[in-house]
Amino acid sequence: MKRKLDENDVPAVEVPTSHKTTNGTPIATFDSMNLDARLLQALAKSGFSAPTPVQAQAIPLANEGKNILAKSKTGSGKTAAYVLPCLQSILLSTSSGSKNKSTSVLVLVPTRELSDQVTRVFASLGEFCGKDVRALNLTQKVSEAVLAAKLNEVPNVIVSTPGKVGKLLENSSLSFDTIQKLVIDEADLVLSYGYEEDIEKISKALPKGVQTFLISATLTPEVDLLRQTFAQDYVTVNIEDEEEKGQDMRQYIVKCTEEDKFLLIFVIFKLKLVKGKCIIFVADVDRSYRLKLYLEQFGIKSCILNSELPVNSRLHAVQEFNKGLYDILIAADDQEIIGGIKRKSKKATEDEEAEDDEVDDENETAPKSTKSKSQKDFGISRGIDFQNVSSVLNFDLPTSSRSYTHRIGRTARAGKSGMALSFVIPKDQHGKHKYTTIPSTRYDERVLEKIRVRQAKKGAELKNYEFNMSQVEGFRYRMHDALKAVTPNKIREARTREIRLELLKSEKLAKHFEENPEDLKALRHDTSSSAGIVKVQGHMKHVPDYLLPGGPGKKRKVNDGTGEFVSFNKDERDKRKAGRGGVRGKGRGGRSRGGSGRRVDVLKSLKTRRK
Numbered sequence: 024m025k026r027k028l029d030e031n032d033v034p035a036v037e038v039p040t041s042h043k044t045t046n047g048t049p050i051a052t053f054d055s056m057n058l059d060a061r062l063l064q065a066l067a068k069s070g071f072s073a074p075t076p077v078q079a080q081a082i083p084l085a086n087e088g089k090n091i092l093a094k095s096k097t098g099s100g101k102t103a104a105y106v107l108p109c110l111q112s113i114l115l116s117t118s119s120g121s122k123n124k125s126t127s128v129l130v131l132v133p134t135r136e137l138s139d140q141v142t143r144v145f146a147s148l149g150e151f152c153g154k155d156v157r158a159l160n161l162t163q164k165v166s167e168a169v170l171a172a173k174l175n176e177v178p179n180v181i182v183s184t185p186g187k188v189g190k191l192l193e194n195s196s197l198s199f200d201t202i203q204k205l206v207i208d209e210a211d212l213v214l215s216y217g218y219e220e221d222i223e224k225i226s227k228a229l230p231k232g233v234q235t236f237l238i239s240a241t242l243t244p245e246v247d248l249l250r251q252t253f254a255q256d257y258v259t260v261n262i263e264d265e266e267e268k269g270q271d272m273r274q275y276i277v278k279c280t281e282e283d284k285f286l287l288i289f290v291i292f293k294l295k296l297v298k299g300k301c302i303i304f305v306a307d308v309d310r311s312y313r314l315k316l317y318l319e320q321f322g323i324k325s326c327i328l329n330s331e332l333p334v335n336s337r338l339h340a341v342q343e344f345n346k347g348l349y350d351i352l353i354a355a356d357d358q359e360i361i362g363g364i365k366r367k368s369k370k371a372t373e374d375e376e377a378e379d380d381e382v383d384d385e386n387e388t389a390p391k392s393t394k395s396k397s398q399k400d401f402g403i404s405r406g407i408d409f410q411n412v413s414s415v416l417n418f419d420l421p422t423s424s425r426s427y428t429h430r431i432g433r434t435a436r437a438g439k440s441g442m443a444l445s446f447v448i449p450k451d452q453h454g455k456h457k458y459t460t461i462p463s464t465r466y467d468e469r470v471l472e473k474i475r476v477r478q479a480k481k482g483a484e485l486k487n488y489e490f491n492m493s494q495v496e497g498f499r500y501r502m503h504d505a506l507k508a509v510t511p512n513k514i515r516e517a518r519t520r521e522i523r524l525e526l527l528k529s530e531k532l533a534k535h536f537e538e539n540p541e542d543l544k545a546l547r548h549d550t551s552s553s554a555g556i557v558k559v560q561g562h563m564k565h566v567p568d569y570l571l572p573g574g575p576g577k578k579r580k581v582n583d584g585t586g587e588f589v590s591f592n593k594d595e596r597d598k599r600k601a602g603r604g605g606v607r608g609k610g611r612g613g614r615s616r617g618g619s620g621r622r623v624d625v626l627k628s629l630k631t632r633r634k
Contacts, residue, residue, distance in 0.1 A: 051082075051083065052074065053066055053073070053074055056074075056107075057086070058111055059111055061149075061152050062114070062148060062149075064151045065147065065148045066148065069148065075099055076095070076262045077093055077095040077099050077101055077104050077260060077262045078104045081105070081108075081260050082104060082107055084260070085108035085236065086111060089258045090234060090236075090256055090258065091105075091235075091257065091258055092237045092239075092250060092257040092258070092259045092260070093105075093236070093239070093260040093262075094239055094240070094241065094242050094259070094260070095260070095261075096428075097429055099262060101240075102140075102141060103148065104238070108204075109128045109204055110145070110152065112127065113156055113180075114152060114155060117155045124177050125177060126178055126179060126180070127179060127202060128179060128181070128202070128206070129181050129199070129206070129225075129229075130180065130182040130183070131183065131188065131207045131208070131213065131225070132182065132183075132184060132208045132213075133184065133209050133213045133215075135162040135184060136334065136337055136338060137208065137209065137407065138162045139160055139163070140407065141182050141208065142160040145158035146158060155179075156180070157176070157179050158180035158182060159173055159174070159178035159180065160183070161182065161191070162183055162334075164335060174197065184216075185218035185225060186218055189220065189224045192225070192228055193224075199225075202229055202230060203234060204233065204235075205236070205253060206238065207237050210239040211240065211245050214248065223252075226252050226253060229253075235253045237250060237253075237257070240429065240432075241425070242261075271435060272435040272441055272442075273440075273486075274443045274445075274478065275442070275485070275487070276471065277446050277447065277489070279446060279452075279490075280452045280456060281453075281455065281456040281460050281464065282456040283492075284448075285459065285506060286495060286498060287446070287490060287495070288314070288318075288418065289317075289321060289323075290490075290498055291416075292323050293321055293323065293498075297414050297444075299413030300344065300347070300352075300414075301350065301351050301352070301415070301416055302354055302409060302412055302414075303325075303351065303353045303354065304416070304418060305354070306356070306419035306463055307355055308329045308330070308518065309514055310418070311353045312518055313514055314418065315327055315353055315517070316508075316513055316514065316517060317505050317506060318351070320505040320508060320509075321501075324349060324351070325352065326340045326344060326352055327521075328340050331355075331521075331522075333522070341409070345408075345409065345410045352409075356421065356426070411439075412433050412436075413434060413442070414444065415430055415433050416445075417443070417446060419446070419463065419464070420445055420446065420463075420464070422463055422466070423473070424470065424474045424476070424477040424478075427445075428478075431443040445485075447468065448464040448467045449467075450468050453465045453467075458506065471485075
């Protein structure tokens with residue numbers, strides 16, 4: 024930074040242009056927040072040049088010990104906004120001379136994927152802190168004994184879902200006596216995952232005076248309930264979207280038939296009409312596998328993310344996507360309610376939260392979802408950190424305008440440009456292609472209008488985009504062939520194969536397989552089976568004579584697997600039959616004959632038995 028003298032001849036710091044708002048007002052920098060030098064070093068290595076608006080407002084307030092209710096959109100840097108103050112507090116207690124052998128920070132998140140992600144952020148920003156900062160993820164896949172051993176090492180930070188913490192509290196395996204800071208990330212989702220009882224247990228076990236951070240993308244009645252549960256005197260940091268318009272987001276709508284969806288997505292990727300990493304959102308798990316198998320037939324690779332996959336598989340898919348091993352990720356956003364019914368809050372106080380996102384009307388009722396608690400354990404449009412996503416493709420339009428906002432928030436992050444393309448099925452085209460039709464597309468046009476209204480309030484415009492179908496019509500026959508090959512059996516087999524492969528890798532089953540090797544053998548055999556994936560052709564079961572070694576007419580023998588050789592030649596088989604009395608019932612023309620050699624009418628000789 025350049026120094027200059029002010030009017031009183033005192034050296035002053037000149038704020039760089041990049042650290043000023045559009046009206047010239049200077050905003051905070053990381054250097055001005057009195058952060059530990061080790062944290063500044065980690066920020067520089069991680070590529071953080073300047074704080075985002077939510078970081079600029081929340082971090083100074085957090086360092087003052089205020090309870091914070093922060094509302095900012097997905098991808099705005101909310102995680103670092105609470106991780107940095109927590110790390111700063113831990114480092115200050117260490118510098119005071121104490122050994123800091125206490126757990127002072129508890130972070131609650133709705134999913135295990137987000138728990139892993141937050142733990143990695145603590146590790147990244149605390150990279151230069153050495154042993155002064157230790158963060159433990161309670162949801163990691165380890166045995167209870169290993170987890171207990173790690174808790175005995177007294178980590179400074181615990182990251183977990185409320186369910187896991189509640190279970191450990193019941194077993195008296197966890198104590199909150201030294202907790203000083205509580206963070207609830209994605210606060211608007213925590214209660215919707217069925218953690219009400221666990222939240223109540225945690226609130227009773229926490230000591231009084233704990234500094235609380237409620238971090239959310241929206242302000243909902245659930246957030247208000249959490250605010251009343253843990254504290255009253257919150258400082259609200261509400262970052263409006265207008266303050267974060269540093270990105271270039273282009274939004275397009277393509278109205279087409281259900282069949283044309285598959286045609287256009289093939290053309291888009293095969294002709295490379297979009298570049299960079301892309302997330303494709305579909306409505307449910309079946310659709311994710313159908314689309315993956317469909318694209319594979321054209322040599323287009325992709326990975327899948329949905330709530331049905333085991334946790335390790337989900338994390339692995341996210342990591343591979345972020346590393347660039349896959350450019351296409353197909354996400355089943357099954358946190359959405361299939362069919363379109365979304366429960367409207369009765370206590371919503373803000374206009375945007377009170378917006379009617381339901382898509383049913385007096386004459387039409389959408390089918391209700393029957394999701395279990397386990398199925399609600401994963402919402403792909405929220406929480407997960409996808410890096411450098413250049414485009415989002417809504418293969419299936421979401422059922423609410425709010426969900427649309429969260430989906431497209433995966434791209435155009437950190438000042439980068441991005442594009443969102445959404446397929447919309449006109450109501451008069453719904454159900455025309457029964458093979459691939461899903462119920463929620465009936466309401467696409469009505470949901471689209473709500474999306475337009477919501478985006479217009481933020482100054483964004485959804486532009487209609489029309490493909491020249493005459494130019495892509497030549498690809499339609501290939502699309503038909505590929506769709507016909509993706510049968511329901513193939514989809515079912517693809518889903519179960521993912522589970523079987525994960526079972527083979529499971530550490531929990533290792534001991535069982537050691538004691539029961541036959542179970543492992545059967546599982547592996549089932550996994551490698553091509554039943555339902557590859558069509559079995561009848562003629563492939565038999566080996567033609569001309570394919571055997573030695574050529575036609577030669578005597579050949581093959582091993583029958585018992586160590587003995589049996590003849591594979593017709594002449595030798597006939598000689599053995601002749602030695603046992605000859606070949607009976609064979610005459611010229613292949614017709615059956617009786618013992619006297621006369622012809623026998625097969626139909627007249629057929630005997631039946633009456634009951």
